[in-house]
Amino acid sequence: MSDEPAVVFITGTAGAGKTTFVRGFSDWMRTTGYDPAIVNLDPGLEGKELDPDVDIREWVRLADLQDEYGLGPNGAQIAAADMIALKVFEVKQALSELRADYVLIDTPGQIELFAFREASKAIVDALGGDRALLAFLFDPALARDPSGFVALLMLSATIEFRFRVPMVNVLAKADALTPDQLEAIVAWSDEPDRLREAVAAATPTPDVQLSTELFRAIEVMGPLTGLVPVSARERTGLDGFYRECQRIFAGGEDLEPSHEPTVE
Ligand SMILES: Nc1nc2c(ncn2[C@@H]2O[C@H](COP(=O)(O)OP(=O)(O)O)[C@@H](O)[C@H]2O)c(=O)[nH]1
Numbered sequence: 355m356s357d358e359p360a361v362v363f364i365t366g367t368a369g370a371g372k373t374t375f376v377r378g379f380s381d382w383m384r385t386t387g388y389d390p391a392i393v394n395l396d397p398g399l400e401g402k403e404l405d406p407d408v409d410i411r412e413w414v415r416l417a418d419l420q421d422e423y424g425l426g427p428n429g430a431q432i433a434a435a436d437m438i439a440l441k442v443f444e445v446k447q448a449l450s451e452l453r454a455d456y457v458l459i460d461t462p463g464q465i466e467l468f469a470f471r472e473a474s475k476a477i478v479d480a481l482g483g484d485r486a487l488l489a490f491l492f493d494p495a496l497a498r499d500p501s502g503f504v505a506l507l508m509l510s511a512t513i514e515f516r517f518r519v520p521m522v523n524v525l526a527k528a529d530a531l532t533p534d535q536l537e538a539i540v541a542w543s544d545e546p547d548r549l550r551e552a553v554a555a556a557t558p559t560p561d562v563q564l565s566t567e568l569f570r571a572i573e574v575m576g577p578l579t580g581l582v583p584v585s586a587r588e589r590t591g592l593d594g595f596y597r598e599c600q601r602i603f604a605g606g607e608d609l610e611p612s613h614e615p616t617v618e
């Protein structure tokens with residue numbers, strides 16, 4: 355097995371549940387006998403739910419940028435996105451001292467600041483090397499609606515296309531969905547025909563041309579987009595996410611637990 359750690363970047367739209375996921379999955383890993391390191395790359399992270407081992411706020415803080423340069427919240431976010439890339443070697447150094455074999459990385463609140471800035475590719479390359487994986491969280495607030503689900507599929511594909519690293523699609527906050535909603539969303543991800551029917555039923559006057567072209571793309575992407583339902587709040591589905599990561603990192607081979615599992 356490689357000496358380089360496996361590095362999982364958690365991405366998703368604002369409020370999709372990235373930070374809560376990093377917290378929930380790292381707790382799950384620890385009680386299961388693994389010892390992940392947590393990196394926070396969100397310069398605007400507030401609250402105490404995450405206790406990162408390496409924290410970008412040590413070098414770049416949103417509030418400081420606003421004060422220092424008289425920037426508004428959006429300007430400060432953009433300035434911060436590029437400054438983070440300049441600090442990536444400090445982050446990498448701090449991380450290598452931890453000697454973790456699994457690293458979970460929380461990314462900035464707004465997806466476009468991570469996915470659509472040139473600097474982010476350098477960050478993924480520097481921290482993940484050839485052992486990087488991106489998790490993309492589907493927010494049920496959007497995913498429960500067929501056209502919202504299509505939009506998230508496209509966004510996920512766009513991010514995969516930009517970064518060219520393996521992706522795992524996650525249906526976050528599964529506890530916020532009814533069993534019927536959950537079943538329907540998972541079916542949409544497995545069977546494009548079910549999604550096509552749902553979109554048609556929800557759209558009284560569909561743009562047939564656009565739908566046809568979009569679904570052609572979705573059918574081609576289909577086998578790549580299997581969705582893993584997870585509730586970070588209720589700690590369900592995290593084992594399924596871990597298995598998916600392992601399938602990618604180690605061809606299914608399990609990591610050696612670093613200590614005995616905690617008995618609950
Ligand atoms: N019901 C439910 N709510 C969640 C879950 N994960 C996150 N949330 C809520 O969703 C909101 C956004 O979560 P956060 O982790 O800050 O999202 P981020 O902006 O993507 O980092 C917060 O109010 C969380 O409490 C979950 O698994 N279930």
Ligand SMILES: [Mg+2]
Pocket residue numbers: 372373374396460462463
């Ligand atoms: Mg967050």
